[in-house]
Amino acid sequence: MDPSLILDGLNDAQREAVCAPDGANLVLAGAGSGKTRVLIHRIAWDIDVMGASPFSILAVTFTNKAAAEMRGRVENMLNQPVQGMWIGTFHGLCHRLLRQHWKEAALPQGFQIIDSEDQVRYLKRLIRGLELDEAYYPPRQVAGFINHHKEEGRRAAAVPLARDPKYAEWVRIYQTYEDACQRAGIVDFAELLLRAWEMLKSSEPLRAHYQKRFQHILVDEFQDTNSIQYSWLRLLAGGHKNLFVVGDDDQSIYGWRGAKVENILKFERDYPGAKTVRLEQNYRSTGNILKAANAVIDNNDTRLGKNLWTDAGEGEKVRLYAAYNEVDEARYVVDQIQKSVDDNRRRDESAILYRSNAQSRVFEELLISAGMPYRVYGGLRFFERAEIKDALAYLRLMTNRDDDVSFERVVNTPTRGIGNRTVEIIRDIARNNSISMWRAASQAVNNKLLPARAANAVNTFLELIDSMAAERNEDDLEGAVNIVLEYSTLLEHYKSDKSEKAQAKTENLEELLSAARMFEFDEEEGLGELDAFLSHAALEAGEQQGAEWDDCVQLMSLHSAKGLEFPQVFLTGMEEELFPHRNSMSDAGKLEEERRLCYVGMTRAREQLFLSYAESRRLYGQTHPARPSRFIDEITEELRDRVRAAGPARSGIVGYGGAAASAFASPMRKTGVEVANGIKLGSRVRHAKFGDGMVTNYEGSGESARVQVNFEFAGQKWLVLAFANLEVVS
Numbered sequence: 001m002d003p004s005l006i007l008d009g010l011n012d013a014q015r016e017a018v019c020a021p022d023g024a025n026l027v028l029a030g031a032g033s034g035k036t037r038v039l040i041h042r043i044a045w046d047i048d049v050m051g052a053s054p055f056s057i058l059a060v061t062f063t064n065k066a067a068a069e070m071r072g073r074v075e076n077m078l079n080q081p082v083q084g085m086w087i088g089t090f091h092g093l094c095h096r097l098l099r100q101h102w103k104e105a106a107l108p109q110g111f112q113i114i115d116s117e118d119q120v121r122y123l124k125r126l127i128r129g130l131e132l133d134e135a136y137y138p139p140r141q142v143a144g145f146i147n148h149h150k151e152e153g154r155r156a157a158a159v160p161l162a163r164d165p166k167y168a169e170w171v172r173i174y175q176t177y178e179d180a181c182q183r184a185g186i187v188d189f190a191e192l193l194l195r196a197w198e199m200l201k202s203s204e205p206l207r208a209h210y211q212k213r214f215q216h217i218l219v220d221e222f223q224d225t226n227s228i229q230y231s232w233l234r235l236l237a238g239g240h241k242n243l244f245v246v247g248d249d250d251q252s253i254y255g256w257r258g259a260k261v262e263n264i265l266k267f268e269r270d271y272p273g274a275k276t277v278r279l280e281q282n283y284r285s286t287g288n289i290l291k292a293a294n295a296v297i298d299n300n301d302t303r304l305g306k307n308l309w310t311d312a313g314e315g316e317k318v319r320l321y322a323a324y325n326e327v328d329e330a331r332y333v334v335d336q337i338q339k340s341v342d343d344n345r346r347r348d349e350s351a352i353l354y355r356s357n358a359q360s361r362v363f364e365e366l367l368i369s370a371g372m373p374y375r376v377y378g379g380l381r382f383f384e385r386a387e388i389k390d391a392l393a394y395l396r397l398m399t400n401r402d403d404d405v406s407f408e409r410v411v412n413t414p415t416r417g418i419g420n421r422t423v424e425i426i427r428d429i430a431r432n433n434s435i436s437m438w439r440a441a442s443q444a445v446n447n448k449l450l451p452a453r454a455a456n457a458v459n460t461f462l463e464l465i466d467s468m469a470a471e472r473n474e475d476d477l478e479g480a481v482n483i484v485l486e487y488s489t490l491l492e493h494y495k496s497d498k499s500e501k502a503q504a505k506t507e508n509l510e511e512l513l514s515a516a517r518m519f520e521f522d523e524e525e526g527l528g529e530l531d532a533f534l535s536h537a538a539l540e541a542g543e544q545q546g547a548e549w550d551d552c553v554q555l556m557s558l559h560s561a562k563g564l565e566f567p568q569v570f571l572t573g574m575e576e577e578l579f580p581h582r583n584s585m586s587d588a589g590k591l592e593e594e595r596r597l598c599y600v601g602m603t604r605a606r607e608q609l610f611l612s613y614a615e616s617r618r619l620y621g622q623t624h625p626a627r628p629s630r631f632i633d634e635i636t637e638e639l640r641d642r643v644r645a646a647g648p649a650r651s652g653i654v655g656y657g658g659a660a661a662s663a664f665a666s667p668m669r670k671t672g673v674e675v676a677n678g679i680k681l682g683s684r685v686r687h688a689k690f691g692d693g694m695v696t697n698y699e700g701s702g703e704s705a706r707v708q709v710n711f712e713f714a715g716q717k718w719l720v721l722a723f724a725n726l727e728v729v730s
């Protein structure tokens with residue numbers, strides 16, 4: 001292809017970076033300056049102009065979604081599908097390596113990944129088993145301690161012992177946990193990285209193989225890599241040193257998870273002669289937004305310092321809304337979005353950003369009342385729901401009997417007469433003999449270590465899992481899920497419970513079946529379909545699965561907004577103690593991280609940026625007076641405009657005002673519009689299967705009219721009126 005095609009649409013500095021000679025390259029530049037764009041063009045350049053094989057490309061992104069987008073854009077540019085290229089997150093890529101080389105990694109073939117919640121639960125049990133007091137060794141903090149050391153590349157044995165005997169206990173717990181995970185064949189998130197790094201470090205042939213294969217290594221959001229990730233990159237790039245990294249020190253927001261912004265400085269030291277390109281033109285935001293963001297970040301002392309300008313014109317000022325309380329804030333935001341929709345703007349051009357996930361609920365309630373579809377990123381995640389995890393635990397046991405986390409989860413779920421006492425005996429046997437719970441349970445049964453009734457119940461469980469595994473057909477994933485739902489009697493268990501909660505759980509389990517049916521199996525990954533599905537559930541749970549409605553208002557935490565952009569951004573909850581977060585206020589370093597987070601949020605906006613704060617806020621069940629965030633003061637006054645709510649309530653939305661807080665007691669609704677025989681927007685309706693809910697949207701008319709109902713337990717659903725048999729409740 002003509003190289004100029006790949007350089008089209010790039011400015012001089014961007015071109016310089018894209019065509020830079022092989023070697024270590026660093027693009028250090030502010031938000032919206034085209035770093036990600038440069039990275040994508042660089043891949044296309046390597047393949048198309050430099051003749052690199054896609055097999056030689058390894059690109060690291062921050063989310064799986066970003067990875068998919070990147071692949072799509074490269075393919076678009078090259079006008080052909082690109083196979084063999086590895087693009088993914090650090091976790092995803094390390095997982096792939098471990099699956100392919102489980103032997104070298106000293107893992108069982110069917111090893112399973114546990115998420116952070118499972119990690120804490122597991123630790124809780126181990127701490128109890130060691131007869132230590134949880135009050136002194138809180139499982140969550142112990143997990144943090146362990147992850148921190150793993151992120152620094154330290155196994156328990158390598159943690160330097162302090163004199164404090166209590167510290168030694170923490171290390172002992174780490175060691176116990178490490179041994180237990182190894183026996184059980186389970187791997188936590190931090191372990192994925194550490195294990196993959198250790199494997200490459202210790203196996204010369206493997207290292208040589210991958211060093212030779214991945215001639216081109218590219219990393220987006222480099223400022224958020226932690227020590228072990230950086231070491232991993234260095235190992236892989238060991239021979240050729242072709243590392244192309246892009247990042248922005250001002251957007252480093254994962255210090256609390258071990259990310260080291262110093263890696264940027266280290267990079268220049270570790271690769272003497274590395275070429276650094278700075279991009280200074282911002283293409284994303286208008287002048288006022290950019291100046292406001294620059295004014296805020298300017299208050300940080302530890303910066304590499306950058307100039308960022310735009311020729312997009314001044315644009316509108318940043319708008320600042322002082323809300324009476326959190327309901328008023330949400331109402332204002334929803335109102336503004338409604339206005340922009342009335343002006344023919346798509347809903348997904350608006351993003352509502354917040355510091356803490358708990359803030360989303362109020363927005364959701366108002367969006368529902370306004371009949372506006374929305375999507376929450378990183379909210380309650382499908383694969384993290386209890387009933388789904390139960391079903392997954394059965395699946396995991398089918399592939400790896402030694403998975404203690406799964407064993408404990410379902411040995412008595414649904415109840416089958418295996419009491420705590422029995423489980424404790426099994427746990428003791430496991431601990432004393434350094435074997436998994438599964439093996440301990442078999443021993444307990446065979447050697448008659450349990451009372452007859454308990455032994456019977458345990459034996460039935462062991463046989464149940466074995467028969468499930470025997471029944472399963474290797475390449476029928478949906479079939480495997482079906483086996484679980486039936487044999488485990490999970491489905492039956494919830495079906496027999498007539499409460500609405502149980503109904504929602506039944507539906508979720510049924511949804512798992514469709515998730516299995518829809519699962520796109522990529523054989524290239526080198527693992528079986530069930531394993532691929534389980535890994536997907538563990539690794540990609542945090543990201544939104546496909547929604548049925550594609551034009552939705554976007555809701556997400558500031559952390560998940562990284563790298564994205566929207567024409568209209570609402571940065572909400574700009575209050576001291578909420579943002580900056582109260583845990584960060586007394587520590588200069590943490591406060592700077594909060595400010596960078598604010599910078600990230602502001603620079604997501606292309607045309608309009610709204611900041612809002614409430615004078616009093618109810619969060620986590622308590623109401624507090626609130627003060628505006630210091631970050632607001634840091635924006636020069638001429639860049640911002642204080643706005644008020646537009647006079648009386650927007651037509652159609654009623655019920656707020658002085659008694660805003662009571663708005664939830666009787667949900668606000670868009671009145672009027674009758675969809676069909678007695679059903680209106682806002683009607684409360686009852687469905688035989690989904691229970692009660694409120695009509696929030698509709699489309700079409702007559703026979704084919706469809707309504708969207710937000711069911712209390714079953715969530716949002718689109719239903720064809722002619723078939724749904726909805727009964728109007730009020």
Ligand code: ATP
Pocket residue numbers: 009010011014029030031032033034035036037038248251282283284562563564565603
């Ligand atoms: P962030 O720091 O937020 O990750 P970034 O530096 O990665 O931002 P990009 O997302 O690559 O920036 O680019 C920001 C926006 O500017 C995108 O919409 C991109 O398409 C556009 N853009 C980048 N470079 C150019 C260019 N030379 N001409 C026109 N548009 C550009």
Ligand code: MG
Pocket residue numbers: 035036037220563
């Ligand atoms: Mg980017």
